[in-house]
Amino acid sequence: MIITGSLLIVCVMLLLGVSVYVAFGSVLIFIALVGDQSISGYLPTGATGIRSLVLLAVPLFMIAGGIMEKGRIAAPLVALAEMFIGHIKGGLSAAGVLACGIFGSISGSANATLTCIGGIMMPHLKRANYPTGLSAALIVSASPLGLLIPPSASHILYGWVAQQNVLKCFLSTVVPAIILITLLIIVNQFQLRKVTDIQLKERPSPFLPAIAHQGRLAGPALMMPLIILGGIYGGIMTPTEAAGIAVVYAIPIAIYFYKGLTWKTLAQTIGSSGVTIGVVLVMIFMVLIVSDNLIAQGAPQLAKQMVYSVSENPIIILLMVNVVMILIGMLMDDISGLLLATPILLPIAQSTGMDPIHFAAVIGVNLGMANITPPTAPLLYLGAQICDVPVSRMLWPTLVFIIFAWLPTLMLTTFIPELSMWLPELLLGR
Numbered sequence: 024m025i026i027t028g029s030l031l032i033v034c035v036m037l038l039l040g041v042s043v044y045v046a047f048g049s050v051l052i053f054i055a056l057v058g059d060q061s062i063s064g065y066l067p068t069g070a071t072g073i074r075s076l077v078l079l080a081v082p083l084f085m086i087a088g089g090i091m092e093k094g095r096i097a098a099p100l101v102a103l104a105e106m107f108i109g110h111i112k113g114g115l116s117a118a119g120v121l122a123c124g125i126f127g128s129i130s131g132s133a134n135a136t137l138t139c140i141g142g143i144m145m146p147h148l149k150r151a152n153y154p155t156g157l158s159a160a161l162i163v164s165a166s167p168l169g170l171l172i173p174p175s176a177s178h179i180l181y182g183w184v185a186q187q188n189v190l191k192c193f194l195s196t197v198v199p200a201i202i203l204i205t206l207l208i209i210v211n212q213f214q215l216r217k218v219t220d221i222q223l224k225e226r227p228s229p230f231l232p233a234i235a236h237q238g239r240l241a242g243p244a245l246m247m248p249l250i251i252l253g254g255i256y257g258g259i260m261t262p263t264e265a266a267g268i269a270v271v272y273a274i275p276i277a278i279y280f281y282k283g284l285t286w287k288t289l290a291q292t293i294g295s296s297g298v299t300i301g302v303v304l305v306m307i308f309m310v311l312i313v314s315d316n317l318i319a320q321g322a323p324q325l326a327k328q329m330v331y332s333v334s335e336n337p338i339i340i341l342l343m344v345n346v347v348m349i350l351i352g353m354l355m356d357d358i359s360g361l362l363l364a365t366p367i368l369l370p371i372a373q374s375t376g377m378d379p380i381h382f383a384a385v386i387g388v389n390l391g392m393a394n395i396t397p398p399t400a401p402l403l404y405l406g407a408q409i410c411d412v413p414v415s416r417m418l419w420p421t422l423v424f425i426i427f428a429w430l431p432t433l434m435l436t437t438f439i440p441e442l443s444m445w446l447p448e449l450l451l452g453r
Contacts, residue, residue, distance in 0.1 A: 037354045047309035081176045082300040083266030088135040089296035094277025094284045097139040099241040109224035117208045119144040120165045127169030128248040137166035141409040151222045156416030163406035164424040167391030171200040184365045191447035195384040199436045206428035243276045310362040337375040352393020384443035392429040
């Protein structure tokens with residue numbers, strides 16, 4: 024009764040548009056009343072769970088992403104991508120996908136990637152006569168690359184919850200992200216095949232000096248993921264230390280090199296990031312307590328029994344796990360979805376022989392896709408605001424990207440473990 028009631032309350036309240044932390048707080052009140060528990064007993068559970076040095080990396084990466092977003096750091100990355108493929112039909116929109124991947128590796132955030140790249144790319148795409156609905160849908164569909172390409176706050180949380188090596192979790196989604204980028208570009212090209220009035224961007228001449236100049240401008244931004252990931256995988260620093268270095272590195276290049284921030288606007292940016300961090304940490308606190316109570320009530324075992332009562336075929340079981348994760352991701356943000364889904368669904372996935380690092384990639388692709396999947400689709404509605412395009416014009420091309428790019432990526436990631444396991448095993452061993 025407690026498990027069913029808890030899930031029902033969460034689903035109903037989220038569908039009504041209630042904030043995630045309020046929805047989970049309501050569940051805690053329900054559990055306290057029905058289960059005859061003391062609400063004060065929740066506090067030690069949440070405090071113990073949230074008091075983690077690994078978890079400190081999440082707010083630090085959020086601050087670094089905020090500085091990158093406001094510091095005009097994405098503009099030279101977009102310009103560099105445009106120089107290579109902007110003269111090809113569909114090249115400008117493909118440059119937007121590549122820019123999402125590059126900026127995602129810097130910010131680690133889908134929202135920051137969408138806000139920054141969408142704001143920069145859409146004016147270019149509109150001037151070049153690209154279909155606005157298709158272009159906005161493409162940028163929205165590519166923005167979850169910020170969740171897949173390391174460093175990613177979501178994978179830090181997954182490694183923490185699942186007790187797995189965070190570095191391996193980072194690497195597990197690299198190959199799926201490359202597959203997704205490729206499919207998004209191909210599907211976009213197919214949808215552009217009947218568009219005839221696109222204005223192509225002239226290739227700079229002389230080409231090599233222009234590329235070298237733009238490369239120097241983009242260099243400091245491109246160095247950030249290299250410094251962070253090189254330090255982490257070189258054993259020089261932990262993910263938390265790397266997040267701190269990211270903040271320290273981002274400040275001077277945003278202020279003195281790209282001149283997108285001043286010391287005054289930096290303080291405002293950090294303050295704005297602090298508000299977001301506060302909301303996220305309260306949300307994590309609430310979800311952790313709910314998750315702990317559901318585990319105590321036997322939710323993982325009950326979920327496993329329900330799944331195996333339908334089928335014992337590993338393929339069917341993994342398909343069911345994927346469907347549940349998509350539904351969870353459609354109702355809540357990636358962090359809440361990850362914290363709720365991991366302890367319940369990971370044991371089911373492991374029962375089919377799936378490695379926890381492989382599951383990190385599956386849950387990453389799932390939650391990324393769910394954030395652009397109607398009816399809730401938080402990134403879709405944010406993209407409509409950023410790109411100034413009605414959701415109705417974005418809906419059909421977004422569904423095309425989901426069906427022909429995201430779903431194939433998810434199926435390949437789920438059923439071909441080597442795509443997720445090859446890179447972690449190559450660099451870090453078994």
